[in-house]
Amino acid sequence: MSASPKPPLLEVSNLLKHFPVRSGILIERTVDHVKAVDDVSFEIAEGETLGLVGESGSGKSTTGYCVLQLLKPTSGSIRFQGEELTTLGREELRRMRREMQIVFQDPYASLDPRMTVGDIVAEPLVVHSIGSRRDRTLRVRELLDVVGFDPGFTNRYPHEFSGGQRQRIGIARALALSPKLVVCDEPVSALDVSIQAQILNLLKDLQQDFGLTYLFIAHDLAVVRSMSDRIAVMNKGKLIEIGPAEELYAAPREDYTKALLSAVPIPDPRAMKERKAARRKLRHALAEG
Amino acid sequence: MALLEVRNLATHFFTREGTVRAVDGVSFALEPGKTLGIVGESGSGKSVTALSIMGLIPKPPAEIVSGDVLFEGRDLTKLSEKQLEDVRGREIAMIFQDPMTSLNPTLTIGTQITETIRRHYDVPKQQARKKAVELLEEVQIPRAADRLDDYPHRFSGGMRQRVMIAIALSCDPKLLIADEPTTALDVTVQAAVLDLLDDLRQAHEMAMILITHDMGVVAESADDIVVMYGGQIVEHASVNDLFDRPEHPYTEALLGALPQIEGEGIRTGRLTAIPGRPPDLKNPPPACRFAPRCPYANANDSCATVIPELREIRKDHWVRTAHPACERAGAREPEKVQA
Numbered sequence: 001m002s003a004s005p006k007p008p009l010l011e012v013s014n015l016l017k018h019f020p021v022r023s024g025i026l027i028e029r030t031v032d033h034v035k036a037v038d039d040v041s042f043e044i045a046e047g048e049t050l051g052l053v054g055e056s057g058s059g060k061s062t063t064g065y066c067v068l069q070l071l072k073p074t075s076g077s078i079r080f081q082g083e084e085l086t087t088l089g090r091e092e093l094r095r096m097r098r099e100m101q102i103v104f105q106d107p108y109a110s111l112d113p114r115m116t117v118g119d120i121v122a123e124p125l126v127v128h129s130i131g132s133r134r135d136r137t138l139r140v141r142e143l144l145d146v147v148g149f150d151p152g153f154t155n156r157y158p159h160e161f162s163g164g165q166r167q168r169i170g171i172a173r174a175l176a177l178s179p180k181l182v183v184c185d186e187p188v189s190a191l192d193v194s195i196q197a198q199i200l201n202l203l204k205d206l207q208q209d210f211g212l213t214y215l216f217i218a219h220d221l222a223v224v225r226s227m228s229d230r231i232a233v234m235n236k237g238k239l240i241e242i243g244p245a246e247e248l249y250a251a252p253r254e255d256y257t258k259a260l261l262s263a264v265p266i267p268d269p270r271a272m273k274e275r276k277a278a279r280r281k282l283r284h285a286l287a288e289g
Numbered sequence: 290m291a292l293l294e295v296r297n298l299a300t301h302f303f304t305r306e307g308t309v310r311a312v313d314g315v316s317f318a319l320e321p322g323k324t325l326g327i328v329g330e331s332g333s334g335k336s337v338t339a340l341s342i343m344g345l346i347p348k349p350p351a352e353i354v355s356g357d358v359l360f361e362g363r364d365l366t367k368l369s370e371k372q373l374e375d376v377r378g379r380e381i382a383m384i385f386q387d388p389m390t391s392l393n394p395t396l397t398i399g400t401q402i403t404e405t406i407r408r409h410y411d412v413p414k415q416q417a418r419k420k421a422v423e424l425l426e427e428v429q430i431p432r433a434a435d436r437l438d439d440y441p442h443r444f445s446g447g448m449r450q451r452v453m454i455a456i457a458l459s460c461d462p463k464l465l466i467a468d469e470p471t472t473a474l475d476v477t478v479q480a481a482v483l484d485l486l487d488d489l490r491q492a493h494e495m496a497m498i499l500i501t502h503d504m505g506v507v508a509e510s511a512d513d514i515v516v517m518y519g520g521q522i523v524e525h526a527s528v529n530d531l532f533d534r535p536e537h538p539y540t541e542a543l544l545g546a547l548p549q550i551e552g553e554g555i556r557t558g559r560l561t562a563i564p565g566r567p568p569d570l571k572n573p574p575p576a577c578r579f580a581p582r583c584p585y586a587n588a589n590d591s592c593a594t595v596i597p598e599l600r601e602i603r604k605d606h607w608v609r610t611a612h613p614a615c616e617r618a619g620a621r622e623p624e625k626v627q628a
Contacts, residue, residue: 055475162566192330192567193502197546197560204559221476226548226555249550263480264550265505269528272509276487279480 007082008043009213010067010181015040015076017062036062037073038237046180049207049214051228051245053221053260058234060217064183067215068100069093080181098128101174105186107166111158117144117169118154124176143172146209147202164195171202175210183215188223200226221264225249233257259286290362291318292496293342293464298356300334300341303349307571311337311351313520316599321463324490324497326511326528328504328543332567334520335500339466342498343383344373360464379409382457384450386469391453392441398425398452399437402459409460424455428485447478454485461493468500483510504547508532516540519568519578522599526606536602536613538583539563577610585612 017037020030037059044050054060065071067078069085078085085096101124104110111120121140125131131139141151147168158166167187174182184203188196200223206212216227224231225245232242233256241254252258262279266272296316302309312334319325329335340346342358344365358365365376377383385391393401402424403417412420418437425433428451441449450470457465467486471479483506490497499510507514507528514531516524516539524537535541545561565582574580577592586592591611599609602616 055477164566193504193543193546194330194563195566197548198562198564200548201559201562219475220548222548222550225550226558226560229556245556259477261550263477265480265483265503265509266550267504267508267532267544267547269508269532272505276484276509280484283477283481 006046009046009048009081010044010215011077011079012043012063012067013041013077013079015063015066015078016074017059017066017071018074035237037066040076040234040237040239042232042239042242044181044213044215046213047207047211048230049216049228051224051231052215052217052234053219053224053231054234055219055260057236059237060219060234061185063234064102064185064215064217068097068102068183070102094128098177099179100181100183101177101179102183102185103167103170103174103187106190107158107163107170108190110170111166113158116155116157117149117161120158120169121154121172121176124173128177130177139176140172143175144169146175146206147172148198162195163191164198167191167199168202171199171206175206178210179212181213181215183217185217186219187216189218189220196223203227221249221261222266233260255282255286258282291359292321292361293319293498294357294359295338295342296357296359298338298341298358299354300337300346300351301354302351309570310520310573311570312341313570313573315356315517315520315522317515317522317525319464319496319498321496322490322494323512324499324510326507326514327498327500327517328502328507328514329517330502330567332519332570333517334570335517336468338517339383339468339498339500343377343381343466344368344370345377345383375409378405378457378462379460380462381464381466382460382462383466383468384453384457384470386472389441389446389449392449394441397438397440398444402437402452402456405456405459420459421455424459425452427458427489428452428455430455445478447474447482450474450482451485454482454489458489458493462495464496464498465490466498466500469502470499471506472501472503479506486510504544516543519573520570521578521609522607523579523609524607525599530606534606534614536606536608536615537579537610538585538612538614539579539610541614542584579610583610583612585617 015037016039018033018035021032021034022028023031040063052060062071066073073086080096118140121143122136125136125139140154144151149165149168188199191199207214216224218224228245230243231245231248232239235256241257249261252261259282262275262282298312298315300312302311315338327335341353353366399418399421402421406417406420421437422434430436430448430451444452471482474482501507511528513527515522518539524540535544542561542563546563548560549555563582568574568578576594576596580586580592597609597611599607602608602613
């Protein structure tokens with residue numbers, strides 16, 4: 001990635017998201033807070049992919065939701081194209097959302113089963129009152145074509161399709177408003193390997209063709225590696241390490257990142273012998289440590 | 290003699306929409322103390338194969354329509370439910386993907402472990418409890434004695450899987466069948482559980498069938514690997530030979546579809562996607578089940594008409610295809626394999 005003179009597309013500074021822990025019968029009191037996201041800062045340049053990895057409960061998805069203002073941050077700043085999002089009113093936020101979209105993990109849960117494929121993809125256009133009915137129909141066909149979904153099936157329902165096809169519908173919906181930033185939240189973790197490869201390739205192609213910027217959230221370190229220019233590692237709400245993908249994987253600085261990378265099983269039985277010995281050592285060192 | 294020999298096993302589901310040929314002619318053998326990895330994607334028949342071995346398939350709709358499952362020479366498919374109950378847990382144990390649904394949430398884990406011990410051995414309660422503590426220590430659960438009276442929800446996912454492993458080990462089985470044992474776990478927890486399984490397998494001289502969709506997991510754990518597709522075995526080889534010289538177009542494609550964590554050009558490169566989707570097992574392709582997605586099949590050849598047999602293409606390497614890598618035009622020279 002070359003140094004860009006432009007300001008970053010997205011700037012997240014000191015992001016905090018605390019969830020209250022409530023207790024008590026009848027009268028509920030807040031007894032504590034879970035620091036789901038704890039002082040996280042990063043930037044993403046236009047056209048770049050930042051990968052966000054971490055194990056379950058690390059706060060990576062919560063960070064993604066905060067960026068899109070789907071969750072209200074406890075404190076911190078999120079600037080998109082230089083504009084502060086955390087202080088925007090509803091109407092302004094709605095306008096901004098045209099530029100920022102999300103692709104969800106579970107293509108079975110994120111599509112309304114009572115809507116046809118065509119209606120699902122057209123919905124963002126309807127919500128933002130874009131184009132006439134005719135324009136929208138054409139746009140939907142075009143979008144489905146772009147994501148490799150047969151536009152002849154617009155009148156079918158989501159349950160008639162496999163996970164990979166549904167994820168294509170979800171991606172077409174995310175692209176409907178020609179966003180600049182797409183948050184991909186575990187977009188392939190529900191899919192089989194062969195289908196996963198189709199979707200990852202598609203996301204790469206779309207990035208090329210439309211100059212998209214991705215915040216790519218996943219737990220699978222190999223998947224994140226294949227998609228990202230830079231990678232950030234989260235653990236227990238904190239962003240513990242961030243850097244260019246190749247550097248970070250070749251020479252991780254933090255012990256947690258090292259443990260995470262050493263734990264990945266790779267499809268090479270000979271190399272695995274060494275990796276297994278190394279990860280045992282590292283685990284013992286961390287446990288004593 | 291092989292510990293387990295599965296011969297021409299076929300398990301079909303008889304549903305209103307038609308017969309689903311979930312497992313269709315599967316054969317393999319497993320020597321004592323060895324680990325066999327079964328890899329495949331959803332619907333390939335890997336789990337149904339395991340459940341058929343254990344006699345745990347839901348009847349109806351499922352039925353073993355042909356084949357034998359020989360465990361130490363005894364055909365398990367011919368045993369009564371009562372006889373099977375003595376085999377299960379005692380001689381063959383199984384652990385599943387989701388340890389929360391396989392543990393009873395209303396019983397303490399101590400009760401669940403001692404229950405299994407006392408089902409198979411005539412021992413007093415106190416002695417069973419003592420054995421339970423030892424088992425929990427063996428699977429490296431900290432403060433084992435204190436945790437015996439805890440309920441499953443007090444344990445994390447990784448710790449629950451350790452409890453399941455402790456229960457599986459309680460009767461010192463000769464064979465452990467692990468069905469996606471680490472799929473629901475975080476990667477560092479997965480590594481710890483796989484290392485633990487390694488140690489236990491050696492300590493107990495146990496054979497293992499490891500079922501997974503993850504090529505990395507079998508690469509690290511298995512001695513031999515079976516690749517399943519559409520209810521059939523498409524390739525069967527030793528772990529090194531399978532990864533060094535995969536022969537079946539499907540195995541090659543699966544390996545190409547995997548993102549790598551180290552190497553050059555990862556970010557800019559494309560993964561080998563396999564076009565299309567797995568076959569509908571109610572109405573599978575007439576001959577080779579991979580033919581519709583295979584880059585080497587074409588309209589004029591036998592792929593759509595002649596059913597390929599599983600054949601031994603070199604010593605101990607079996608493949609079911611008309612187009613193995615070594616027989617294609619311009620086939621690569623066999624690489625020198627390091628010992």
